[in-house]
Amino acid sequence: MYLDPHVHAVSRTTDDYQAMAAAGVVAIIEPAFWLGQPRTNVGSFQDYFSMLVGWERFRASQFGIRHYCAIGLNSKEANNEALAEEVIDLLPRYLAKEGVVAVGEIGYDDMSALEEKYFRIQLDLAKEVDLPVMIHTPHRNKKEGTSRSMSVCEEHGLAPGTVVVDHNNEETVKEVLDRGFWAAFTIYPHTKMGSERMVEIVKQYGPERIIVDSAADWGVSDPLAVPKTAALMKARGLSDEAISKVTYQNALDAYGQSGQIRAGDWLDAAAVDPTEKFEGSGVLRGGQPPQVGKLGNTPMPDPGSDNLIV
Amino acid sequence: MTNPRAGLLREWLAERAVADALAWLDEKHGAIADGAPDSVFFMNYSAASRRFDRTPLALDESALRAADAAVPGWRPQAWEMMHTARAVLLCALPDGEAFAPTIDKLLDAADIGEQIAAYQALPLLTQPTRLVARAREGTRTNITAVFQAIAHNNPFARDHFEEAPWNQMVLKALFVGVPLAPIVGLDERANAALMRMLCDYAHERWAAGRVVSPELWRCVGPHADDDAIRDLARVLAQGDDDARAAAALALRTSPHSRAAELLSKHKELASVSRSWNDFA
Numbered sequence A: 001m002y003l004d005p006h007v008h009a010v011s012r013t014t015d016d017y018q019a020m021a022a023a024g025v026v027a028i029i030e031p032a033f034w035l036g037q038p039r040t041n042v043g044s045f046q047d048y049f050s051m052l053v054g055w056e057r058f059r060a061s062q063f064g065i066r067h068y069c070a071i072g073l074n075s076k077e078a079n080n081e082a083l084a085e086e087v088i089d090l091l092p093r094y095l096a097k098e099g100v101v102a103v104g105e106i107g108y109d110d111m112s113a114l115e116e117k118y119f120r121i122q123l124d125l126a127k128e129v130d131l132p133v134m135i136h137t138p139h140r141n142k143k144e145g146t147s148r149s150m151s152v153c154e155e156h157g158l159a160p161g162t163v164v165v166d167h168n169n170e171e172t173v174k175e176v177l178d179r180g181f182w183a184a185f186t187i188y189p190h191t192k193m194g195s196e197r198m199v200e201i202v203k204q205y206g207p208e209r210i211i212v213d214s215a216a217d218w219g220v221s222d223p224l225a226v227p228k229t230a231a232l233m234k235a236r237g238l239s240d241e242a243i244s245k246v247t248y249q250n251a252l253d254a255y256g257q258s259g260q261i262r263a264g265d266w267l268d269a270a271a272v273d274p275t276e277k278f279e280g281s282g283v284l285r286g287g288q289p290p291q292v293g294k295l296g297n298t299p300m301p302d303p304g305s306d307n308l309i310v
Numbered sequence B: 001m002t003n004p005r006a007g008l009l010r011e012w013l014a015e016r017a018v019a020d021a022l023a024w025l026d027e028k029h030g031a032i033a034d035g036a037p038d039s040v041f042f043m044n045y046s047a048a049s050r051r052f053d054r055t056p057l058a059l060d061e062s063a064l065r066a067a068d069a070a071v072p073g074w075r076p077q078a079w080e081m082m083h084t085a086r087a088v089l090l091c092a093l094p095d096g097e098a099f100a101p102t103i104d105k106l107l108d109a110a111d112i113g114e115q116i117a118a119y120q121a122l123p124l125l126t127q128p129t130r131l132v133a134r135a136r137e138g139t140r141t142n143i144t145a146v147f148q149a150i151a152h153n154n155p156f157a158r159d160h161f162e163e164a165p166w167n168q169m170v171l172k173a174l175f176v177g178v179p180l181a182p183i184v185g186l187d188e189r190a191n192a193a194l195m196r197m198l199c200d201y202a203h204e205r206w207a208a209g210r211v212v213s214p215e216l217w218r219c220v221g222p223h224a225d226d227d228a229i230r231d232l233a234r235v236l237a238q239g240d241d242d243a244r245a246a247a248a249l250a251l252r253t254s255p256h257s258r259a260a261e262l263l264s265k266h267k268e269l270a271s272v273s274r275s276w277n278d279f280a
Ligand SMILES: [Zn+2]
Pocket: A006, A008, A031, A033, A105, A215
């Protein structure tokens, strides 16, 4: 049973959902982010946020996967000041909705003054509505960006235990853990973090406050990164308890602080909303049955295959 | 309470909710009824999920009778606490020019649970004619639970949809695989155009080798033309037990001259004592 706490499912196909469900992913968290194509008006943001709490939630449910989301203004589009102002005004409405587990993903892209401004505004907002924060650390200038993200959180009075710092690597993890934040790692095929490196990190630092995710989106990425990494950890001799922590429980504990995600949502059939039950034909064609709770076996990755190479 | 139907909802919640949640709801209801900015309404409509959970109201017979007396055809047997609290807030909205646009703005940014609550509450709201377009928009969704919030146990479509959208709603119910029996007004709004659409749909399903819901024939019987009678004869001859029983029920409602003759040929079906609700 896995929880992938960072998936941009709007960019993924139904094949991905089927594969994730078959591999044992029971729930995903979809943080609001940049779509690749910059948005030019606030209505585009509204419809995107509505999609995250509406259609995409339903689409995931058709494959037996529970869908949650984080809502926020991403760092790239924070650089369009007029638009950013309107998006900030929109956020409170969405942060109050069911299944919204964090403000995110927010932070820095190229560490501009406007990014800083809207990052800070959203940290205050998170405090006000009492939600955890998901931090996107910059891909360039990562080490400094990560440090600064944490310092700004502290400056705004957020408890480190309510903040997940994502996209870590070997260079950033120690400081993030030392300062008491959650350290999330995105397993990308070919580049950045790979499953093999992830195993080494958990061996070195232990499983406390470490979270593995796929960040599967419109780029080259692997929606099965979490189950595949878990399988490799098992093969490399990590304990079941440690594996469960980094691929399920830690993310649940971190985002569970929102009160908007609980294991009962997928474990306790009676807790499943009867009017939203995994039924219907919205995305199914030609009389296919919905995939409900069909947990298959986790596929074992070939240790020599691409996705493990850094 | 601004809208008298909110009284009934509040009464049901009072019997089930904790005092804090109820006090919160009364306070927000008051603020919205006093004309608070729409942002206050939107925020609290969402925040109702923090105070009320999804426990079903599980209304007893007398409560359901009270519902039907307040709004004929309203059957809130599947309503949940959270949806009910949201309906109370909807009923608080002042009955002015801003009313319908506010509902539109609400639904433009609503999550699934919020959409269900609003569409379920449609028959309780004032200015129904200004909400018809929105209700039709709701029936266009592919999110089954949202579609059902309008189509099932809700008299709004019966009372306010013209024939074309009504027919589309019934056909879509079959298409997305939800039962027809809970549609309020199914028999009284049966019509010849719907009969034709449904028979065409049955032929499509047969051509694809797929099952035809026995409920489909319910809306065919009263308006069956020669072709439809031939379709029903085919079901009697080739269908499974469910389909044959449904065809027999449909033929009993048909004034067509051949209906009685067909039924008399299938004496074994004369004793079928099932009702349409048994097929849902
Ligand atoms: Zn992301």
